[in-house]
Amino acid sequence: MSFESSATAADPAGSPPPHTVLVVDDEPTARLALVARLKRLGYRVIQAGDGKAGLEALRRERPELTILDWMMPEMDGPSFCEYVRQDPELQTSQILMMTSHDQPEQIAEGLARGADDFLSKAASKYEITARVQAGMRAATLVRRLKDATEEIRQKQEALEQELQSAARYVESLLPAPGTILSGVQMAHAYRPSLALGGDLFNVVQWSEDVLGLYLLDASGHGVSPALRSASFATFLRRDSLLRHVGSNDPGAILTEANKQFPLTESGHYFTIVFASLDLRCHTLSYATAGHGGALLHRRSGEVCWMIQPNLPLGFDPSTSYVTATLPIGPGDRLYLLSDGLYEFPAANGELWGQGRLEKTIQALGRQPLETVITETIAEAVRWQGHEQFPDDVALMGIEVAI
């Protein structure tokens, strides 16, 4: 059946265009009566004489409200509703089913197949007007909701692009792997989460024999912790440390950093592990602040966690952080790592944990440092069952030459 269209004239004053109603009914007399009523109510009205033509009109005109007969040739009302509800582009259109089928089970069928409301063909003009206005209010709300959802989606996309950009910036600050000091090899992995945390690690070359190493984590997620970490990394540069601390002692460095980086107004803070490797004295000095620490894997196979129970930076300006010292020898390996490398769950909710991480590194044994780093991350991925970690994952390993 051919499609007919009629519309009210556009308002020359520039007010919003009238809402549109599509009337789909194969009976022309009833359709004409309804169309005339809707026009008197100020709506723009389009018409179709069967379900198939109605669906075409709906796709083309996107009316806010469709008033639909139940029994029609080509495509009946309930089938029309099903088509509309399966099409994401048409879902916001409200459907008012006109019928003399006023039995509860038939109304239930209509609702189940996608109608939003019903209107008896014998309804008074007052009821018709009220139902149409109610349907139009619902359509307006649904469309506003859709618009708001789309706006949120676009903002989320922009935010994710910013986070990816920030992650690339953080990566640009990381040290190049390889020989970082004569006799010291370094390899690392950095896997920023979708939300981007504030993990950052680097090396500080004090002299030909002494090397500083750190891995820090700014609390929170997003661009802000990444920028705070970058700011902290500036403080941890050699010239800055010499100026502010005057020493390469890890405890002294963290004690000064604790003063320089108090809690933010929103309560954010840093955790950090800082180590100094002295090749001449064969010692490894370290201090931690609220950090899960580091792992020393000795050539003998022994594993030692370097953990000090103390506050993160910024909580108490009077806190002193103490340096601990361990002997280190040829073939020993030091791993600095973020808590994101062990505080993540498998599908059943069980955390991977420090124990499994330690066993993984032990099992990889004397394989090349880079392989140990790569395979440790791969094992973590296997545990959680997917590639994307919930938090930043950072792992930096160094090996003292034999």
Add this chain to the structure above:
Amino acid sequence: MSQDRVFSFDEALARVDDDRETFQMMIELFIEHGPKDLVEAQSALDAGNALGVARSSHKLKGALLQFCAPAALHACKELEESAKAGNLANGAQLYATLEQEVQRLLVALRQVYDKGMAA
């Protein structure tokens, strides 16, 4: 039979907010399409096609509702319900009643139309 017993002019006109131009067009449409719907119902009935009878009478009912024509509407509902139930045993009789009432309505509507719709 008087016009008022066939359909309620005042009630039908009130349904379209006393829009006489629209009402006149509705009469024109019904004069054109009503008989076609009757023919379709008759053909379906002759073919023993209950679904076809139900469809045609349903369509006709939509128009009859607009004219507030109780006798024609009642006859139409009877035929539609019977056909929907798949029962065409009394179909011929129900159809005959419907045809008679629709013809009366058409006559009454033509009289209104010919007299003109001026208030």
